[in-house]
Amino acid sequence: xxxxxxxxxxxxxxxxxxxxxxxxxxxxxxxxLESGHWLTLxxxxxxxxxxxxxxxxxxxxxxxxxxLTLDEADDDPARFLxxxxxxxxxxCGPCGQEFLGLLAAGSLPPHETLVTSLVNDxxxxxxxxxxxxxxxxxxxxxxxxxxxxRWVLHRPPNLIMALTTREDPLLPLARLRANNCLTEVxxxxxxxSESEAAALLTGMMGLDLAAxxxxxxxxxxxxxxxxxxxxxxxxxxxxxxxxxxxxLSGSHRFILGYLTEEVLGCQPASIQDFLLETAILSHLxxxxxxxxxxxxxxxxxxxxxxxxxxxxxxxxxxxQWYRYHHLFADLLRAQLQRTRPELVNxxxxxxxxxxxxxxxxxxxxxxxxxxxxFERAVPLLENNIWRWINQGSMRRVExxxxxxxxxxxxxxxxANLGLAWVHLLRGHFSQIDPYLEKVNASLALxxxxxxxxxxxxxxxxxxxxxxxxxxxxxEESIALAEQVLALTHPDNLKxxxxxxLSLGGAFRQQSRFPExxxxxxxxxxxxxxxxxxxxxxxxxxxxxxxxxxxxHLRFAIETASDTVARLESSCQTPPxxxxxxxxxMGLIYYEWNELETARMYLQxxxxxxxxxxxxASIVYSRVAMARLQQGEGDLTGAAENLADAAxxxxxxxxxxxxxxxxxxxxxxxxxxxxxxxxxxxxxxSRITAQDEITPQNERILLAHLRLLxxxxxxxxxxxxxxxxxxxxxxxxxxxxxxxxxxxLQVLVLEAQLRAAAGDLSGGRQTMEQAVTIAQGEGYRRxxxxxxxxxMELLQKVQGEGAAAYARELLGLxxxxxxxxxxxxxxLLEPLTERESEVLTLLAQGLKYADIAERLxxxxxTVRYHVKGxxxxxxxxxxxxxxxxxxxxGLL
Amino acid sequence: xxxxxxxxxIGDQRxxxxxxxxxxxxxxxxxxCPAGSAFQQEGxxxxxxxxxxDQSGILGLVRGLHNLGCIIIELSII
Numbered sequence: 001x002x003x004x005x006x007x008x009x010x011x012x013x014x015x016x017x018x019x020x021x022x023x024x025x026x027x028x029x030x031x032x033l034e035s036g037h038w039l040t041l042x043x044x045x046x047x048x049x050x051x052x053x054x055x056x057x058x059x060x061x062x063x064x065x066x067x068l069t070l071d072e073a074d075d076d077p078a079r080f081l082x083x084x085x086x087x088x089x090x091x092c093g094p095c096g097q098e099f100l101g102l103l104a105a106g107s108l109p110p111h112e113t114l115v116t117s118l119v120n121d122x123x124x125x126x127x128x129x130x131x132x133x134x135x136x137x138x139x140x141x142x143x144x145x146x147x148x149x150r151w152v153l154h155r156p157p158n159l160i161m162a163l164t165t166r167e168d169p170l171l172p173l174a175r176l177r178a179n180n181c182l183t184e185v186x187x188x189x190x191x192x193s194e195s196e197a198a199a200l201l202t203g204m205m206g207l208d209l210a211a212x213x214x215x216x217x218x219x220x221x222x223x224x225x226x227x228x229x230x231x232x233x234x235x236x237x238x239x240x241x242x243x244x245x246x247x248l249s250g251s252h253r254f255i256l257g258y259l260t261e262e263v264l265g266c267q268p269a270s271i272q273d274f275l276l277e278t279a280i281l282s283h284l285x286x287x288x289x290x291x292x293x294x295x296x297x298x299x300x301x302x303x304x305x306x307x308x309x310x311x312x313x314x315x316x317x318x319x320q321w322y323r324y325h326h327l328f329a330d331l332l333r334a335q336l337q338r339t340r341p342e343l344v345n346x347x348x349x350x351x352x353x354x355x356x357x358x359x360x361x362x363x364x365x366x367x368x369x370x371x372x373x374f375e376r377a378v379p380l381l382e383n384n385i386w387r388w389i390n391q392g393s394m395r396r397v398e399x400x401x402x403x404x405x406x407x408x409x410x411x412x413x414x415a416n417l418g419l420a421w422v423h424l425l426r427g428h429f430s431q432i433d434p435y436l437e438k439v440n441a442s443l444a445l446x447x448x449x450x451x452x453x454x455x456x457x458x459x460x461x462x463x464x465x466x467x468x469x470x471x472x473x474x475e476e477s478i479a480l481a482e483q484v485l486a487l488t489h490p491d492n493l494k495x496x497x498x499x500x501l502s503l504g505g506a507f508r509q510q511s512r513f514p515e516x517x518x519x520x521x522x523x524x525x526x527x528x529x530x531x532x533x534x535x536x537x538x539x540x541x542x543x544x545x546x547x548x549x550x551x552h553l554r555f556a557i558e559t560a561s562d563t564v565a566r567l568e569s570s571c572q573t574p575p576x577x578x579x580x581x582x583x584x585m586g587l588i589y590y591e592w593n594e595l596e597t598a599r600m601y602l603q604x605x606x607x608x609x610x611x612x613x614x615x616a617s618i619v620y621s622r623v624a625m626a627r628l629q630q631g632e633g634d635l636t637g638a639a640e641n642l643a644d645a646a647x648x649x650x651x652x653x654x655x656x657x658x659x660x661x662x663x664x665x666x667x668x669x670x671x672x673x674x675x676x677x678x679x680x681x682x683x684x685s686r687i688t689a690q691d692e693i694t695p696q697n698e699r700i701l702l703a704h705l706r707l708l709x710x711x712x713x714x715x716x717x718x719x720x721x722x723x724x725x726x727x728x729x730x731x732x733x734x735x736x737x738x739x740x741x742x743x744l745q746v747l748v749l750e751a752q753l754r755a756a757a758g759d760l761s762g763g764r765q766t767m768e769q770a771v772t773i774a775q776g777e778g779y780r781r782x783x784x785x786x787x788x789x790x791m792e793l794l795q796k797v798q799g800e801g802a803a804a805y806a807r808e809l810l811g812l813x814x815x816x817x818x819x820x821x822x823x824x825x826x827l828l829e830p831l832t833e834r835e836s837e838v839l840t841l842l843a844q845g846l847k848y849a850d851i852a853e854r855l856x857x858x859x860x861t862v863r864y865h866v867k868g869x870x871x872x873x874x875x876x877x878x879x880x881x882x883x884x885x886x887x888x889g890l891l
Numbered sequence: 892x893x894x895x896x897x898x899x900x901i902g903d904q905r906x907x908x909x910x911x912x913x914x915x916x917x918x919x920x921x922x923x924c925p926a927g928s929a930f931q932q933e934g935x936x937x938x939x940x941x942x943x944x945d946q947s948g949i950l951g952l953v954r955g956l957h958n959l960g961c962i963i964i965e966l967s968i969i
Binding site: 043044045137140141142145165166167168169170171172173174175177178186187188189190191222224 | 900901902903904921922923924925926928944945946947948950951952954955956958959
C-alpha cells in the first residue's frame, strides 16, 4: 500500500466530466497568464469550487503541473518544505536535493538560503511548469508565510503558481498586484450564475426543476456551489420542490447544516453511520475505514459514495484513497460530536492502531492524541522521537508534547531527553532545564534499579555535563562526565561518547591539553564506533581549535583532514555539522598564511554552520573570517563579519566563543583607529588588565595588551610599561600551560612593546624567541597581521634557524597592510601640508563638513584633498587611507 | 431566519477599518493590504483604514496579523 502521505497529497483532483464548465473563469485565468500574471489566487470561503476551478484550468494549460493539497499537519515549516519539494519533484525531476539536505540538518536555515537553493535548482528548466498549493488557509505559521513571500518574489522564471485558500495568505499581495503579476478569483466571481445553477441542478443532477425554482434556489444560496449541490441532493426524489426551495433561508452555515441533515436523512442507516464514523479521517481507504467502522466492505461503500456525488473526492488514479470535501467533513464531524460523542475517542483509537500497524507513526500519534489515549501516544512518541528530530520535524514533536497533559509528559523521559539534546545543539541553553526537570520527575516515578531507568538517568547526567561545559561551569561539567563514565558499561558507547565529548570541552577550557586531547580522542573513537556522527564531529572540531592555541597545528590538520576525507567520501551529503570542522581547519590554514584554502574552509564552515544551526562554529568561523579580511585590508567586511558573529553569540553560543570575538573586535577597532571602541569592547567583557590570568580570560588580556601597545604608540608612554608587565604575566601563564599558540601572540606583542619603548635590543630578542617557536608548526599570520612594526623587527632577527624563518616571513609581507614602514619621503609623491592636515582630521573620525569647518575651507576642497591623499597612498577608502598612513608613520 | 447582515453578503467587497497594537512597520502593511489602504500610527497603535476587500481578504489579514503577535482592538465596516 502506498503511503497516503507521499502520494495522495500530490494528486490533482479527479474531475467529473459532467461538472458544470466554468469557461468564463477559465478564460479569465488564461487571459491573466497571457498578460504575465504568473500567480493566481483563488480566495473564497469553503464550498465555492476553488479546487475544482483550478484543477480544470491547470489541466488545459498543457504543461507539467505539481499539486499539493495541504492539511493542518503541514503547518510545520520542515514538513511543509519537504512536501513542497516532493511536489515539485513530481514534475521537475530530482530537484531540491541540496534543499532537502539542509532540512535534514534538523534546524531551519534562513529563508533566503532555502529560497535561493530551490530557485537555483529550478531555474534551468526549459519549459514552464505549474505549482498549485491547495487549501493554503491551513498554513498559519509566520515562518512559512515569510518563506512563501520570498519564494513568490524570487520565483524560478518558468514557474506558474496557483493558490486556493479560504482566506488571503499573508503574502505581499499588494506588491504582486502593483507589479501586474496576480490574477485573483474571489467569492463573488465563483458564485454560480443562474445558468450555471441550472446546469448543475437540471443538467448534472438531473432534477426536474422549474426555471423559477432554480432562480429562487440560486438566490437563496447566493450562488454558493456547495449549498446548491446539497440542495440538489436533498431534492432528489422529493415532490413539490418549490415548497422545499421556499423553506430555505438564513445564513450559509444554517442552510448547510439544514441541508446536510436533509442529505444524511435521505441515506440508508448504514451509509449514515459510515459517513459519520469515517468523518474523523483526513484520508479514506477501504482497509482503514473497515478498521474504524468495524465493517468489511468499505472500499465498495466509498465507490458508492463517489457515484452518488456525496462530497467525496478520489485522491489517486486507482481510486484507493479518497477524502471528503473539507466542508462536508467539518459538518459530519460536528454531527458526530453532537449525536454520538461517546464514539469519537473509540474511532480515533481504531484509526491510531491501523496507522501504527501500517507504518504511519505520525498519523498514529495524531489519532491517539485526538482519542486522548496517551498510553498509546507516549510510547509512539518515545519510539520515534529521534527519527523525527533527525528529520527536522521539531515543531510537530513540540506540538504533540503540548497536547499531552503534564502528568503524561513526565511519563516520557526519552521524549524530553531528545528535545533537550536538540536545544543544546542549537544553543538554546535556557530552554533545556524545563525538559531536564521533566526527565527527573519522570525518572522518579520509575523503578530506580531497572537498567532502563539507570541508563536514562545517566544520559540525563551526560546531557547536563555538556550543558555545564558550554555554560563555562567546568568543574561541575567534569564531575558529571566522570560520574557518567563510572556508571556506564564500557560497551555503552553512546553515553561514553557524550561524556568524553563533555570532558574534552571542559579540559580544553581549563587549558589542560593532555587531558583534553585524551578525552577528545576517546570521544572520537567511541562516537565513530557507535555511528554517533554529530558527537564525533564536535569532538574533532574541539580538538582542532584547542591545537591552534596550544601550538599543534600539524597534528590537528592531519586528524581533521582524515575525518573530513572519510566523511566526504562515505556520505553522499555529509551532515551540515561538519561545518564545525571546516571552520576550525580554516583557522589553521589562516595561521599558515594559506589564505585561499583558509577562506574556502571558512566559507564552507559558515555555509554548513548556518544549515546545522550550530551557533558555536558560526561564531568562531565568522571571527576567523573577520581576521582574514582585516589581514587583507578589508576592514568593512571584517566589521560586518564581527557584527554577525556578535549577533550569533547573543542568539546562544558557548561562553568559550566570546573571548576570540572580543579579541578580534579590539584588533579591528584599533586597526580602524578607534581606541574608544576597543576600550568599550574590553569594558563589556568585565575583564581588566589587572585580573588574574586564567585560560578563559587570557585571550581578552591579550586584547588588553594590544590596546596598551596602541596607546603607548600614541604618546601614552606609561602604557608601554604597563603592557610589558602584563606581557610578563601572560608569558609565564602561557609557558606554564604549554600554550605555544598563545605564547607566540604574547611574544609578538611584547617585542613591539619593547621596540616602542626604545628597547630595540630587547624587542629583537623577544622577536627571535617568537620566530624560533613559530617555525616548528609554521605559524605565519601572527607576524604578518602586525604589519610594518613586526617587519622591522624581523629584519633584525639573528641566529641561524630563526633568521632563516624570519627571512621567509619577510618574503610574505605582500598585502597593503603588510607594507614595511616607510617615511613620508618614500611616497612617490609626498603629501602636501594641507593633505596631511586633512588626513590627521580624517583619522580622528571627523566628517568632511567638520573638517571643512575646522580648516575654514569648503567641503568640495576637502573632497579634493581627500582624492589627492587616496591617490598618493594608493587606496580607495577612508579606513584604508588611515590604516596605510599609520603604517607609513604619517600619523 | 433573516440574513444576519442584509447589506453584506459573503462575497461582497466592503471598506473596513482595523485598529491594532503591534510592532509591525508601515512598509509591511503596504505590502499586504489592498491598494488604497491608509495607515496611521500613534506609538504602537495602528489604524488601518479604507481597506477594500471581501470576507476572505479581511479574515486573512486579521488572522495573519494575529499570527504575527498583533492585538486586534477593533474591526469595523465603514
